[in-house]
Amino acid sequence: MFGSRKAIVFDPYRGRRRRSVPAWLLLLMLGIALGIAAVVTVQHKLLPPRLSAADSHALRESFTKADAERERLLHERDSLQQQLDKTNAEARKRDTALGAAQGAAERARADLAALLATLPPDPRAAQNAVEVRIGRFTARRGSLDYEVVLTRRKAAKPLAGVMQIVVAGASAGGKPTTLTMEPVILSVEGHEIVSGSMRLPDDFTPRQTTVQVLDRPAGRSLGRRVLNVEGPSA
Template sequence: MFGRSQRSVFKPSVYQPGKRSRRMPRWLVLLLVGIGLGAGGVLFLQTNYGPQRLTIEQSEQLHSELSAANLDRQRLQGQLEEASQQRDSARSTHGKLTTDLAQAQQQITALNKDLQLFEEAIPPDPRGSNIGVRSALLTREPGQLGYQVLIMRDNAKAGAPFKGTVQFAVEGRYPNGRIDTIAPDAIPLDLDRYQHMSGGLKLPDGFVARTVTIKVLDGAQRQQAMRVYYVRG
């Protein structure tokens, strides 16, 4: 009870103002180090694995390419609209052509019927051959002989068109009384069903035509038809 008392040892507090430490706390150091490492990692990933940043020149080039692509799109859109209009116009034209074709076919049918009546009304060639000179009109004209000749083929559906020539033999008289026969150059003939020929045959001065013999010759110069007509006028 009366022994030596133990004295308490004084320990200065870390929060004592006079004894404050100047070192940064460990937790703050770790926090700053973590922030630095995180920022560096993000920068590393963005630089090596992230999307590449464009320079000013690359950005301007990209803008120009985008503008050009937009112009191309507008041009193609215009071409598409024009093609659509042409398609609609073609459909309308096709419908009109179909109608016109039907009308033309009806007219051809009517003309074929009229032609059949026309053929039946014309007197046949007296010789009764397949190809015949069905009619002719011959007139005297100054210095020549005018002609209109109708040559027809009876069975035109039986084969290919007939190819030959038409030959005129003009018999007449000169002013001195001499009688002569003029044979102008033959005229080519391409005959399917019928052929109407017209023109003029040059004659010698003073020659007066009286009669004309019309012959149809084939390619081998064989006679296929012949008629004799008097000259009018």
């Protein structure tokens, strides 16, 4: 019973087994490391570089300026649109006024055509290219006011010429006198109303006028009519 004895060695870690790291954990950590490396590589090679603090500040300032410029342009656009709307409204108003004026002019032309149709014909209408339909001459001290209506048959283009007025009357002492006025340049298409005033000597008393339409000064006669002067001269 006590014949053999064995030495007993004291081991504090006796009974504990060494455990190794699981393979799945190693693989997980390796995958995480590879993922981080891939992200860093992509950021450096493919993505834009990261901005520094100064670059970020400059970018914010640029954005602020661009936004302010955009607001200014929007304000200018709204202002220009208002001006455009105002201009269009004024243009429409002018168009309306123009249309009314054109309508009034058309009515006036129609009234004038109707009035001309009632005027007495020129006694020499068959011989004249231009008819002197009617005329009014009013004597004043030192002047003679006139208004003459001329007509002609429809033609392809207006007829250019002059109107020559010869005034017959008496000067001081009753001496018969004839005055030839300066020719009035005119162009007659369908009708022409010629009016004005001519200077006369203060001592001249006009009584009668001869209205002549010529193709040029001292040229061929296109129409002629004798008309009396209204009103005494003082």
